[in-house]
Amino acid sequence: MKSRVNLFGPRWSALPPEPDVPGRSLASRLGLRSAPLLAAVLAGCSEEKHLQTYPQTIYAPRSEFADKLLDLQNLITYLGVAVGLLVFAIMAYIMVKFRYRPGMPEPEQIHGNTKLELAWTLIPALILAVIAVPTVRTIFETQQKAPDNAVVVDVIGWQWWWEFKYPVDGGRDTVITANEIHVPVGTPVHLRLTAGDVLHSFWVPQMGGKRDLINGKTNHIVFTPNEPGIYLGQCAEYCGDSHALMKMRLIAHDSAGYREWLRNEASPAPEPTDSSIALGKKLVTQGACAGCHIIQGVPTMVGRTGPNLTHFGRRRTLAAGIVENNAENLAAWLRNPPAMKPGAKMPNLNLKDEEIRYMVAYLQSLQ
Amino acid sequence: MASTATVATPHHVAAHKAPTGIWSWITTVDHKRIGILYGVTSFLFFLVGGLEAILVRIQLAVPNNDFISAELYNQLFTMHALTMIFLALMPLTAAFFNYLVPLQIGARDVAFPRLNALSYWIFLFGGIFFNIGFLLPLFGGESQAPNAGWFAYAPITTRTYTPGLNMDFYVLGLQIVGLSSIIASLNFIITIINLRAPGMRLMRMPIFTWMVLVTNVLIVTAMAVFTIAVTELMFDRMFGTNFFNPAKGGDPMMWQHLFWIFGHPEVYILILPIMGMVSEVLPTFSRKPLFGYNVMVFSGILIGWLGWGVWSHHMFATGMGPIADTFFALSTMLIAIPTGIKIFNWLGTMWGGAIRFTTAMNFSIAFIAMFTLGGISGVMHSVAPADLQQTDTYFVVAHLHYVFFGGTVLGLWSGMYYWYPKVFGRMLDERLGHVHFWLTLIGMNVTFFPMHFLGLFGMPRRIFTYADNLGFNEMNMLATVGSLMISLGTLVFAFNLFTAWKRGRVAGPNPWGASTLEWSIPSPPPEYNFRELPVVRSRMPLWEGDPTKEAAIPHGRHEEDTQTVSFAGKTAEMPFPDDESKMSAHDLGIHLPPPSYWPVVLAAGITLTFGGLIFRPLDGALHNLWYVSILGVVLTAVSIYSWAFEPGH
């Protein structure tokens, strides 16, 4: 499927691709894939501006998986709009030309026309065939087995957060994090998806289509990100009270950046550097938190129901992507989690403000 | 004479006119009265469902809104769908089936009049039961209406994840209303096959009646599958089975398959009758026959048949594998063909006609346009890979509202304006009708068109709020404004409906100059429908056929002509229909099935049987209202026996 030329001239992307990485295709960077939509709706806007206004849009593909899906979407949008306009045009004509005027003769009592029936059976069938061929091709292309060099991430969906597990060291070890999934650009990424409690659905629109997380089943998404950046995602299968607040960030790094991230993530939690952080550590690791959370390198944290907090301080957001990870938001969260997230399994522990201050300091130190 | 002729017994009404009073409505077995009961009840439920939608839209008008809590929001969006589908749209179509089918086929009533009444009362009681969850705050509890979406995916619907009463109301309420649909559908199938007037071959039936037949075959089969799905969930919640319990190997996919095998035929159940209605309205106001009647019949049957083979297009994101995805993508594309054929045939009906833009006609024309849009977004969904970006987003919400609102609702309103004069003998006000029409058409597009973009720009569905910086703000506000326009239009309509009954222009037998049999009898029809059952020799008895050979069918196509009717060889002038309708069936020697209170009692028994199974958390312990169920079972058994042995039937 060829992209159409953008009528409003070429645009440039904001971030130049890394030298040793394929990067986004030219068509994508010229905004060609978004062209039909943009031409129709946001006349004169670039894909970048569109992405800025609509950060979760599908019209800013950043992987070959997303590219393929958008190509299909554009094809059917063109054809759909054409068919719609045709039908509307005929209807407008009919309503003007054949309206009742007093004194007009009785209309000819036609019961049907076989030729017309054949025509408007066969022509739609042909249009559908035109759609069917790339559809089937794309179905198979996008559900191939993942290549051997793919980065594998196991994704488990919980109410209302995401668990990401990276098998490392040939599978002998696992790096576990939550709510922020880091991937390298230019390498295939293979997500293995399953549900921990109820159904969820993994969706990062700019990386491609969504896939449901289903109990007892492992679903797969394989995609190759082609541009570094921070991408928004959100759960797309109703999963309870805070379904609307189950979000995530997908962060695509160049290969060096990814390796650095993974190495850091695999390391145990840093030790406290000053007394208030140390006090915070005591409160966190010997308090109620230990029953639900894990911090690598801290034996008292034995919980498995909540997200892994080992490098919590590095995450850009908290509570599954809903607010920025800063001191103020973290304090508000610790003060009363269900107030921020209805139904949250993390209860209000009635912590004192002072305790919260120290705990915030410790958690933010977990870089 | 139709086989519903029975013996006149002491049961029959003493007075020589149609019975009045509440008791006569409670015990009625007259299809026309049952149709009116269905219509009024389901319209009221439509308003309830609309209110639920408005509350949802107010919550979504601005980002991070706290107008409604997340818990209540989840109940509202779930109940909006359940109310609209099961308590408003399906029963509204049932109202039309009830009222019109015997009239269109030249019969005096349906095949099983008491069963007909039963299905109404079960629907009414079931509908009330469904909504009890919302009323719990009146008794000091929390609102616990169903809250996991209308398609209620396991395992969130199991007791583990929804411990409250919410999904118990869902499973029990659906069992009750499901029974109503199945009973009614059997009735209509037999009526259409077996009670047609002499000469009315299948291919001479009005197209609406044909679509009713196909629809009811779908209902009687699809609802059986749904019954089992819901039963399995009910057993999981109440008796600890493991059908959808992941801990013991229960598979969420099992629910999805069972549900959608029902769910997809369900959407055709909701649209095929409407297509039939529109196919009646368009010819009347174009003054030409339906274009391609045979093709319209066969495409309807084909859609009903193919509709069984597309269900997993709702499941493209579940990872069924490329072969299943391919099969369902292609089967879904295939079903677009008979659907498109219908659209072109409707255009062909209007082409070359003399179109009168009455409100009924406007709604039918708007139906064609809106349903086309819904069909196009449907074809977009059929492209499985692209659907991975569309499904579970507002794009799907747009699609389904274009086909359900732009399709089913607009078509229903067209039918209401068209047949209201027949039912009540009064015309609906056309000026108010035009106000209703434009508010609705513009309102629905303002509401739902932006949702296509919202979905593709990344807004998932079933979210109680959204963040400020995602670009969703303006389009959501627009959608809310549109929904208020729709409400305004609907209120205008409600006003029209409830006042024209007394104050509208008096309508004769055939105010529109239409061609099918129901327009040959007075408005409103007498209790016995036809004084003499007609002999039918054409598909459009009032437009074609020989007046000298077809007694009892007034011929003539123009509104003025229908005031002069040829009746059993005599020419009579108005106001004979009024005189006529004051004569009772008994006076004319026509025997009608006598009224009965067993339908309402049996309906109560069935509702109590299921209702008593609802678990009531009481101080932590779980009790069910088993004594209520026992009473229900006893009442059910007594009713069935009394019904079977009721004299006069």
Add this chain to the structure above:
Amino acid sequence: MDHAHAAEAHAAHPGHLDTTTGLDSRKMAFWGFIGSECLLFGSLIATYMGYKGKSEFLGMGPYPHDGGWKNRAGEVMNHGILDIPLTTISTFILLMSSVAMVLALNYTQRGDRKNSVLWLLMTALGGSIFLGFQVYEFTHFYNEGLTLSSNLFGSTFFLLTGFHGAHVTVGVIYLITLAVMAQRGLIPPAKALNVEIAGLYWHFVDVIWIVIFPLVYLIK
């Protein structure tokens, strides 16, 4: 026309009905109902087959036919929990009851009141014996620790055969009612349709069992 004349008219012209197809509406409706029930049982059977072999079975082995399950006392059993010989007998009795049903209808149509009552009751008896075997089987399973909530087999087996058993029970009540009516002379040949419809129902219930029995008991 009053009741008596109408009845005479019908008796004089059996089969002459004023319906479009000439067939009785009630019989037709019943076939429609059977169609719906086919999908009902079809869905139950599909659920059973979908979950077949997928459950943990009382601790060991996934199949109800194999050994290796633990009974309530904790002993390991080396035979399957299903008692196939016993169920074969009960199946046979149910099938024979259908023969009884045919006889009952035949006698009703011929106006032989004594034999019609007899064979209606024999049909009901056959059904009751079948139900008795079912009750025994269910109780035995329950005592061995297999319940609705044990595993997938328990859930699917009990729901499927339970639904069938419920249908048989309704049928038995229906037949006994008809037998009482026949005894009182309320089912002359002109009203044989009542028995014919009961026969349709009974044969349907039988056919469903003929599908269930191999799928559940015989096929591994």
